[in-house]
Amino acid sequence: MVNWAxxxxxxxRLPLSTSPTAPAAPATPERPVPARTGGRAGxxxxxxxxxxxxxxxxxxxxxxxxxxxxxxxxxTRTIYNHFEGKDxxxxxxxxxxxxxxxxxxxxxxxKQVTGTDPRTDLLALGRAFVGQRTQFPEHFAMIRQIKAEVxxxxxxxxxxxxxxxxxxxxxxxxxxxxxxxxxxxxxxxxPARATxxxxxxxxxxxxxxxxxxxxxxxxxxRDCVTRAVDAFLHGYGTDSAAGAxx
Amino acid sequence: MVNWAxxxxxxxRLPLSTSPTAPAAPATPERPVPARTGGRAGxxxxxxxxxxxxxxxxxxxxxxxxxxxxxxxxxTRTIYNHFEGKDxxxxxxxxxxxxxxxxxxxxxxxKQVTGTDPRTDLLALGRAFVGQRTQFPEHFAMIRQIKAEVxxxxxxxxxxxxxxxxxxxxxxxxxxxxxxxxxxxxxxxxPARATxxxxxxxxxxxxxxxxxxxxxxxxxxRDCVTRAVDAFLHGYGTDSAAGAxx
DNA sequence: AGTAAAGTACAACGTGCATGGTAAATTGGG
DNA sequence: CCCAATTTACCATGCACGTTGTACTTTACT
Numbered sequence: 001m002v003n004w005a006x007x008x009x010x011x012x013r014l015p016l017s018t019s020p021t022a023p024a025a026p027a028t029p030e031r032p033v034p035a036r037t038g039g040r041a042g043x044x045x046x047x048x049x050x051x052x053x054x055x056x057x058x059x060x061x062x063x064x065x066x067x068x069x070x071x072x073x074x075x076t077r078t079i080y081n082h083f084e085g086k087d088x089x090x091x092x093x094x095x096x097x098x099x100x101x102x103x104x105x106x107x108x109x110x111k112q113v114t115g116t117d118p119r120t121d122l123l124a125l126g127r128a129f130v131g132q133r134t135q136f137p138e139h140f141a142m143i144r145q146i147k148a149e150v151x152x153x154x155x156x157x158x159x160x161x162x163x164x165x166x167x168x169x170x171x172x173x174x175x176x177x178x179x180x181x182x183x184x185x186x187x188x189x190x191p192a193r194a195t196x197x198x199x200x201x202x203x204x205x206x207x208x209x210x211x212x213x214x215x216x217x218x219x220x221x222r223d224c225v226t227r228a229v230d231a232f233l234h235g236y237g238t239d240s241a242a243g244a245x246x
Numbered sequence: 247m248v249n250w251a252x253x254x255x256x257x258x259r260l261p262l263s264t265s266p267t268a269p270a271a272p273a274t275p276e277r278p279v280p281a282r283t284g285g286r287a288g289x290x291x292x293x294x295x296x297x298x299x300x301x302x303x304x305x306x307x308x309x310x311x312x313x314x315x316x317x318x319x320x321x322t323r324t325i326y327n328h329f330e331g332k333d334x335x336x337x338x339x340x341x342x343x344x345x346x347x348x349x350x351x352x353x354x355x356x357k358q359v360t361g362t363d364p365r366t367d368l369l370a371l372g373r374a375f376v377g378q379r380t381q382f383p384e385h386f387a388m389i390r391q392i393k394a395e396v397x398x399x400x401x402x403x404x405x406x407x408x409x410x411x412x413x414x415x416x417x418x419x420x421x422x423x424x425x426x427x428x429x430x431x432x433x434x435x436x437p438a439r440a441t442x443x444x445x446x447x448x449x450x451x452x453x454x455x456x457x458x459x460x461x462x463x464x465x466x467x468r469d470c471v472t473r474a475v476d477a478f479l480h481g482y483g484t485d486s487a488a489g490a491x492x
Numbered sequence: 493a494g495t496a497a498a499g500t501a502c503a504a505c506g507t508g509c510a511t512g513g514t515a516a517a518t519t520g521g522g
Numbered sequence: 523c524c525c526a527a528t529t530t531a532c533c534a535t536g537c538a539c540g541t542t543g544t545a546c547t548t549t550a551c552t
Contacts, residue, residue: 039549040498059395061307064539075500077542086540118483148394149305150457158458166456186482190473196450196475204446205439207453210412211396212404227436231443235363236432237479285520286528321530323512332510401502 044082046072051093054159056141060090060149072215091157094146097139098165105132105169119229124178126202126225133206134221170195196235203212263485290328292318297339302387306336306395337403340392344411351378351415359422364431365475371422372448372471378415379452380467416441447474 050072054063065086069076085087105128112124133140150158172194181188188194205224206216216224297320300309309424311332330334348361351374358370378384396404420441427434434440452462462470 021410038552043499057397059305059307059398061305062398065541066260066539076540077501078499081498138427141430144394147457148390151303151306154307162456162458165282169452170303185484189482193451193473194477194482195469196454197482198475199454200446200450201443204442208442208445210408210415211393212401212408228443231440231478231481233481233483235477235479235481236440236443238431238433289529311511322510323531324545326511327528430502 001096010166026089034052039172043074043078046097047074047079047082047089050074050088051095052138055090055093055145056138059145060086060152088162090158091153094142094157094161095164097136097142101136102165102219104135105129109172109176115179117203118180118183119233121176121180122229123196123225123230125173126198127222127230129169129199129202130174130206130221130225133203134215134218144212172200173199198232202230289318289324293320293325293328293335294339294342296320297335298343298384298388301336301339301391302384305391306332306398337399337406340388340403340407341380341410343388344407347378347382347385348411348414350381351375352418355418355422361425364426365430365479367422367426368444368475368478369471371419372475373443373468375415375448376417376452376467376471379449380461380464416445419445437489443479447478450474461474 001171047068050070051063051068054067054071058067063086065076065079068089069079072079079089083092095157108131109125112128113120113121114124146153146158146161174191177186177188177194177198178191180186181191186194202225204229206221257342293314296316297309297314300317300350304313309320309332311325314335315325318325325335329338354377355371356373358374359367360370361367374382392399392407420437423432423434423440424437426432429435431439450469451474452467455462
């Protein structure tokens with residue numbers, strides 16, 4: 001009876017002030033950390049896993065509960081025993097998935113961005129960023145679905161997703177760029193804009209790529225990032241270009 | 247009985263070699279240019295118009311023929327008198343709409359890019375590009391739907407769309423950038439990449455913007471383009487940045 | 493092994509929707 | 523004003539799917 005995905009009046013707003021991490025559930029001593037890989041909770045995992053796959057491949061409205069059940073190797077009834085319905089399942093999957101992707105990104109950056117010289121750092125940062133898309137294709141397929149259907153999901157779901165994923169990732173990129181700027185290695189008048197510009201450049205070729213064409217190979221991706229970083233550093237102007245930025 | 251949108255084996259390929267502009271239909275002397283605004287053909291116009299609106303707002307699978315009929319002010323039966331079915335209607339609408347948008351873009355560029363100085367030209371080019379998105383919101387809403395659902399449309403439709411719209415637009419941008427490079431006002435080693443980078447930069451802030459947030463005002467959009475163009479020209483590096491591009 | 497929780501198969505209900513048919517109404521051109 | 527093409531209202535069919543109830547089976551822990 002919820003069915004917000006076809007709701008007539010979407011986009012109620014949500015106060016973002018509340019602590020992003022919900023107050024830890026009150027202990028639940030009944031189930032003292034059941035093996036997360038085990039049977040009962042394992043089913044839940046399988047469902048979210050399968051749901052991510054199918055939602056990403058089919059889109060929200062095309063995805064049937066039956067298809068998710070098949071993908072996850074459970075019965076449809078089990079899905080309804082774990083989740084209220086299709087919509088709640090979807091928000092859960094999106095939220096979880098976004099969190100995992102953001103975690104992976106931040107971990108990679110931590111490991112790969114070594115601080116030797118600015119260009120190397122930017123290359124590592126850029127590769128980590130586009131690496132998300134190649135490592136989690138299902139997730140980003142799902143994200144494309146959301147972007148197309150924002151209007152049909154309640155604002156609370158969108159906000160939760162944004163906070164769990166994209167905002168954390170973007171903040172991490174901004175932090176790294178700022179470090180370089182603070183060291184005098186970049187000239188960044190407006191950090192927010194520079195961050196967006198950096199992300200846009202490194203993802204440009206895989207975003208604007210003609211749709212339906214085969215995915216780029218790893219070597220090509222590396223090349224794209226390299227050229228994007230060089231464009232980010234030096235631009236395409238010549239000395240004779242009039243009107244310096246400032 | 248077509249229903250390719252839920253087809254199991256999508257992505258048949260199509261030979262792109264055939265002339266992009268279909269050979270002009272053989273005169274059809276039966277209907278010597280009936281007033282395109284008039285009754286009979288006017289209905290068709292109303293249908294594609296309404297279809298664009300609803301498809302953009304709802305997405306392909308959520309859109310019902312009934313909704314399109316209501317939006318267009320016709321009966322559902324009339325839609326089936328003009329189009330084979332939902333899928334053919336969709337491809338037609340996408341193709342037409344993409345063509346119109348590309349036409350408008352090229353016309354604007356022709357008028358606005360005056361060739362006085364490189365920065366001014368790039369600003370005009372950038373504004374024309376993002377102007378598409380503000381002038382044709384319904385079209386781009388529909389494009390987002392396609393991007394999310396590429397896998398569910400036959401390759402022929404995708405290719406036709408790409409040729410009618412995005413490729414023409416991108417080619418025009420490339421041409422203008424090349425002119426500046428030829429005049430020694432830009433340093434462009436790889437034209438295709440530079441084009442993509444330019445497009446990515448000018449659209450960055452409206453693309454990466456947190457979803458669900460209110461659209462930017464005209465003044466903000468101008469500002470975005472200005473900063474993007476400056477980034478495109480000069481980049482964010484300092485003199486001390488190691489590893490020049492070449 | 494035994495028991496309670498969890499999972500499954502199956503059937504059913506209601507809905508929304510694509511698509512087609514048909515006969516009456518409308519409209520635009522001559 | 524008349525005719526032919528077009529549009530419309532209405533009905534019918536068939537399918538896909540979300541969701542729930544129920545009774546049976548499996549699983550996991552003691």
